[in-house]
Amino acid sequence: xxxxPAFQERVKKALQNENMKKALxxxxxxxxxxxDRQVEIMGNWDEWxxxxxxIRAHVLENLDSYLDQFSTNVEKNGGKVFFAAxxxxxxxxxxxxxxxxxxxxFVKSKSMVSEEIHLNHAxxxxxxxxxETDLGEYIIQLAHEPPAHIVGPALHKTREEISELFSxxxxxxxxxxxxxxxxxxxxxxxxxxxxxxxxMTGCNFAxxxxxxxxxxxxxxxxxxxxxxxxxxxxxxxxxxxxPDWKSLDxxxxxxxxAATGQAMNVYTNVIxxxxxxxxxxxxxxxxxxxxxxxxxxxxxxxxREVLHCIRCxxxxxxxxxxxxxxxxxxxxxxxxxxxxxxxxxxxxxxxxKDLPFACTLCGACTENCSxxxxxxxxxxxxxxxAVQKGLTPWSERVAMKAFSTAASNPGLYELGLKIGRSVLRxxxxxxxxxxxxxxxxxxxxxxxxxxxxxxxxxxxxxRKEGGNQ
Amino acid sequence: MATKEQFLxxxxxxxxxxxxxxxxxxxxxNNPWDNLRDGPGNEGQVELFRKSLEALxxxxxxxxxxxxxKEVLKEILEKEQVKSLVYNKDQRLLxxxxxxxxxxxGIETRVWDPAGNHEELKTFAEQAxxxxxxxxxxxxxxxxxxxxxxxxxxxxxxLLPPVFITFLRKRDMVPRLTQAVAHLExxxxxxxxxxxxxxVTGPSRSGDIEMDLSIGVHGPASAYVIxxxx
Numbered sequence: 001x002x003x004x005p006a007f008q009e010r011v012k013k014a015l016q017n018e019n020m021k022k023a024l025x026x027x028x029x030x031x032x033x034x035x036d037r038q039v040e041i042m043g044n045w046d047e048w049x050x051x052x053x054x055i056r057a058h059v060l061e062n063l064d065s066y067l068d069q070f071s072t073n074v075e076k077n078g079g080k081v082f083f084a085a086x087x088x089x090x091x092x093x094x095x096x097x098x099x100x101x102x103x104x105x106f107v108k109s110k111s112m113v114s115e116e117i118h119l120n121h122a123x124x125x126x127x128x129x130x131x132e133t134d135l136g137e138y139i140i141q142l143a144h145e146p147p148a149h150i151v152g153p154a155l156h157k158t159r160e161e162i163s164e165l166f167s168x169x170x171x172x173x174x175x176x177x178x179x180x181x182x183x184x185x186x187x188x189x190x191x192x193x194x195x196x197x198x199x200m201t202g203c204n205f206a207x208x209x210x211x212x213x214x215x216x217x218x219x220x221x222x223x224x225x226x227x228x229x230x231x232x233x234x235x236x237x238x239x240x241x242x243p244d245w246k247s248l249d250x251x252x253x254x255x256x257x258a259a260t261g262q263a264m265n266v267y268t269n270v271i272x273x274x275x276x277x278x279x280x281x282x283x284x285x286x287x288x289x290x291x292x293x294x295x296x297x298x299x300x301x302x303x304r305e306v307l308h309c310i311r312c313x314x315x316x317x318x319x320x321x322x323x324x325x326x327x328x329x330x331x332x333x334x335x336x337x338x339x340x341x342x343x344x345x346x347x348x349x350x351x352x353k354d355l356p357f358a359c360t361l362c363g364a365c366t367e368n369c370s371x372x373x374x375x376x377x378x379x380x381x382x383x384x385x386a387v388q389k390g391l392t393p394w395s396e397r398v399a400m401k402a403f404s405t406a407a408s409n410p411g412l413y414e415l416g417l418k419i420g421r422s423v424l425r426x427x428x429x430x431x432x433x434x435x436x437x438x439x440x441x442x443x444x445x446x447x448x449x450x451x452x453x454x455x456x457x458x459x460x461x462x463r464k465e466g467g468n469q
Numbered sequence: 470m471a472t473k474e475q476f477l478x479x480x481x482x483x484x485x486x487x488x489x490x491x492x493x494x495x496x497x498x499n500n501p502w503d504n505l506r507d508g509p510g511n512e513g514q515v516e517l518f519r520k521s522l523e524a525l526x527x528x529x530x531x532x533x534x535x536x537x538x539k540e541v542l543k544e545i546l547e548k549e550q551v552k553s554l555v556y557n558k559d560q561r562l563l564x565x566x567x568x569x570x571x572x573x574x575g576i577e578t579r580v581w582d583p584a585g586n587h588e589e590l591k592t593f594a595e596q597a598x599x600x601x602x603x604x605x606x607x608x609x610x611x612x613x614x615x616x617x618x619x620x621x622x623x624x625x626x627x628l629l630p631p632v633f634i635t636f637l638r639k640r641d642m643v644p645r646l647t648q649a650v651a652h653l654e655x656x657x658x659x660x661x662x663x664x665x666x667x668x669v670t671g672p673s674r675s676g677d678i679e680m681d682l683s684i685g686v687h688g689p690a691s692a693y694v695i696x697x698x699x
Contacts, residue, residue: 030680047501062492064477085471136677159679182683210657220673220688223628243494245650264611268668278620280587299483
């Protein structure tokens with residue numbers, strides 16, 4: 001997928017965006033505080049996380065069985081199920097349906113999977129008016145930007161920028177207060193909701209026992225997407241399954257609390273079929289597209305647990321790297337720790353090799369994960385893979401090799417330190433930091449500064465202090 | 470293009486085993502909700518519901534008897550300057566004598582009746598100032614109301630108008646989601662779920678503009694729950 005410009009360039013651009021940096025600090029702090037409060041209120045958070053982890057592990061272990069049960073029940077409920085092995089197959093199914101329905105307006109409730117497969121692009125090429133209806137998604141759609149956060153895709157945008165985007169569309173200057181901007185969106189999107197031929201939503205949980213799709217929003221846009229359009233399409237990753245309603249309780253108890261610090265999101269829709277004979281509103285057709293797109297590749301590997309993810313985004317909110325660079329610098333639909341892993345596993349580690357290295361391995365993601373995914377361990381594993389596959393820069397490999405040889409030979413190590421200091425002295429800035437290193441050090445200093453080795457090495461100091469060798 | 474069978478075979482293959490059917494959830498010894506919240510129907514739950522709803526910007530009323538119901542409704546409708554209103558043809562609402570009150574207040578109303586003109590009803594609901602519905606359950610912990618929609622209970626009624634008014638019987642109050650999903654499961658087994666069941670927790674909201682709270686994005690900006698006791 002698109003990965004231009006290079007990761008280093010994307011990061012550089014992100015770091016220069018002062019507004020975004022400020023916004024990211026605010027987003028992280030607000031979501032974290034909210035979640036921390038909910039964890040405290042619940043009192044037994046870890047028990048919920050442990051159970052969620054057990055449920056998710058059980059689902060993956062039996063995924064073929066539950067998908068069979070789910071899809072059979074969806075069909076029993078009057079829905080149509082399409083199994084898409086690839087993003088391309090999903091796109092073909094959806095675009096064919098759009099053609100069949102002579103679709104002019106296609107309303108979408110937030111779906112990260114549709115970002116993953118770049119669905120909008122395909123629909124727009126057919127001349128269809130595709131309207132993202134989640135406020136955040138709508139903003140980034142107008143700005144032609146990818147999502148910056150799994151939960152809040154436009155949280156990096158300032159109200160000035162948003163007002164500017166909406167004003168262009170309105171053809172007049174809109175003030176930048178929240179009520180004005182919100183009203184504009186309500187007014188602009190309402191007719192689209194009412195006139196659209198097709199409405200699409202994602203799927204937070206697919207309940208196998210009753211063939212129901214559970215979609216959560218705060219704005220009510222998923223509800224809106226299913227009221228008027230003749231057809232409702234659900235696009236879901238195949239791992240979204242929960243076995244039954246008791247399991248849904250566990251996952252739904254965790255999701256909003258971990259995502260935004262809400263005890264419950266405003267709207268939780270349970271869709272169990274197309275409209276029935278006596279119904280006045282609702283879609284005549286209900287299509288459920290179940291997507292693999294690389295997920296089954298992960299099943300047989302040590303990374304299987306990454307499919308436990310319920311997309312709460314908590315790992316982003318606790319990540320020090322995400323805090324600095326934001327979601328767009330990752331370059332993949334999903335960002336943060338979960339995004340770094342999914343990019344390598346769903347797509348190709350050759351393309352996304354930089355992402356696992358953009359991590360401090362602090363473990364905050366793992367500690368706060370709603371379903372107990374060992375995210376930092378997976379990131380470390382992916383680094384190992386990247387190195388083993390020879391994907392790291394040549395100079396870094398040489399430097400690491402040299403260090404490992406030197407470190408296992410004390411005499412050589414000491415000599416190296418002395419030479420190193422004299423070579424590097426001339427390159428340090430006034431703070432004793434090297435921003436642009438020579439030779440093999442250049443790759444390192446592209447991402448981070450390197451300290452000038454100390455005047456007196458630890459080993460010298462130890463000797464002088466009379467320590468034992 | 471993969472068929473269902475190929476799709477599921479691949480999963481089994483990746484899991485390193487034969488295809489499996491009839492998986493069952495393990496019987497867990499303990500559940501995380503075992504010690505949460507007290508039993509249904511008591512004042513603690515009502516208080517919790519009220520507090521949670523108000524924290525979300527919703528408004529909570531209690532009413533017993535025809536006189537109080539009428540007073541509360543009047544207060545809300547006047548405050549919101551409601552001139553037109555749509556409500557579900559729900560026997561529980563009809564039993565409250567709603568038609569009569571609304572008529573007295575001079576409000577233009579439509580009843581969400583499958584026997585009526587569907588297109589006209591939908592257009593009316595979209596233009597109406599308020600919608601009135603009757604909740605099937607209330608979840609105390611989160612101030613959530615549950616609706617089994619379908620037929621004379623339209624999804625549009627609670628969603629399209631800017632003011633959303635829900636009646637809830639005190640005996641339909643449960644501690645939390647745990648009891649609600651049990652209710653859902655039971656209903657699914659007995660009569661099947663309607664095409665559309667929804668949980669609503671306060672007014673429509675978003676934090677997508679600089680994390681600043683905005684209310685009434687696509688759904689209603691005002692949410693009222695009137696608890697009926699008895």
